[in-house]
Amino acid sequence: MGWKLFISTHFDLKEEFQLDHLVKIGKSDVTTGPLGLGTNKVGGHNLFDGLKDENGVAVVKAALNDGISLLDTAFMYGLGKSEELIGDVIQDYDxxxxxxxxKAAQDPNNDLKPNNDPKFLKKSVDEALERLNTDYIDIFYIHFPDDRTPKAEAVNALAEEKKAGKIRAIGVSNFSLDQIKEANADGQVDVVENHYSLVHRQAEKEVFSYLKDNNISFIPYLPLAMGLLTGKYGKNDASKFSKFSAEEFSGIIDSLGRVKTIADKHQATVAQIILAWYIANPDISVVIPGARIPEQVDSNAKALDVKLSEAEFDEIDQLF
Structure with missing residues (x-):
């Protein structure tokens, strides 16, 4: 899904974090490194308590300085605030x-309910361009499907924006397989961003095969499962993750214990090993962990230095 290609030229935003392979996004001409930054904690005051804009700015700068090239944002992250902060930061970079x-879909004129109407999507692109203070957006997603707009019509609207040079690649997010197929009726979808992690693997059975057959990239959100896959929780924390039964949670903690053994071998953290697993997975194009403070970005970036053996990759795959 997309492809990962080892090449001899690198981004040079920071020498020690040069990427050793680029990822092509679907059928577009967008290429990026395999590790990005999810920015819902950059200006996402409507989503998280206690966020500080100065920390959000520092997080984006840390990512770019660490050689992380893809910044994943959305109107819904602070109702445009995340885009504005990113737009300010990128003025000082190439x-x-x-x-x-x-991404866009939530309609501020209709209680933030999803709207995939072509006119709304085109207006959303223009407004995002203004907030981001840029001439083009590399990937633009329909953030959520609505229950009335034919998906191919919605994608065709973005195809017109692509032809106009306002966006470079077309994505859909939170779409089911049937909705992805409808959206891709004319072969214009480049990338899907859906919920996926080592403890939430339904996408493997539900959409991976179709995406691979149709040259559509896959980018998972919540790859660290709201912090569960960082290794910082123990068996006494089951109440914080109520979606798992007590038995399931206990099994996940046991599996993370084994991941810790692998991490120690690599002088890495559990989170870095988990991120390295996604980076090595050919079914995943880019992994986009979020961060509240720049130190978390710096730590995540070190996952690029971890090279899992085939045996380690397979063991982690089977642990979850």
């Missing part, structure tokens, strides 16, 4: 080396 992904 725009050609940054891949910006944004």
């Amino acid at each position: 725009r050609s080396k940054i891949v910006i992904a944004s």
Whole structure:
């Protein structure tokens, strides 16, 4: 899904974090490194308590300085605030080396309910361009499907924006397989961003095969499962993750214990090993963990230095 290609040229935003392979997004001409930054904690005051804009700015700068080129944002992250903060930061960087992904669907004139109407999507692109203070957006997603707009019509609207040079790649997010197929009726979808992690693997059975057959990239959100896959929780924390039964949670903690053994071998953290697993997975194009403070970005970036053996990759795959 997309492809990962080892090449000899690198982004040079920061020497020690040069990427050793680029990922092509679907059928577009967008290429990026395999590790991005999810920015819902950059300006996402409507989603998280206690966020500080100065921390959000520092997080974006840390990512770019660490050689992380893809910034994944959305209107819904602070109702445009995340895009505005990113737009301010990127003025001090080489725009050609940054891949910006944004999303829209929530209609501020209708209680933030999803709206895939072509006119609404085109207006959303223009407004995102203004907030991001840029001439183009590399990837633009329909953030959520609505229950009335034919999906191919919605995608065709974005195809017109692509032809106009306002966006470079077309994405859909939170779409089921049937909705993805409808959206891709004319072969214009480049990338899907859906919920996926080592403890939430339904996408493997539900959409991976179709995406691979149709040259559509896959980018998972919540790859660290709201912090569960960082290794910082123990068996006494089951109440914080109520979606899992007590038995399931206990099994996940046991599996993370084994991941810790692998991490120690690599002088890495559990989170870095989990991210390295996604980076090595050919079914995943880019992994986009979020961060509240720049130190978390710096730590995540070190996952690029971890090279799992085939045996380690397979063991982690089977643990979850």
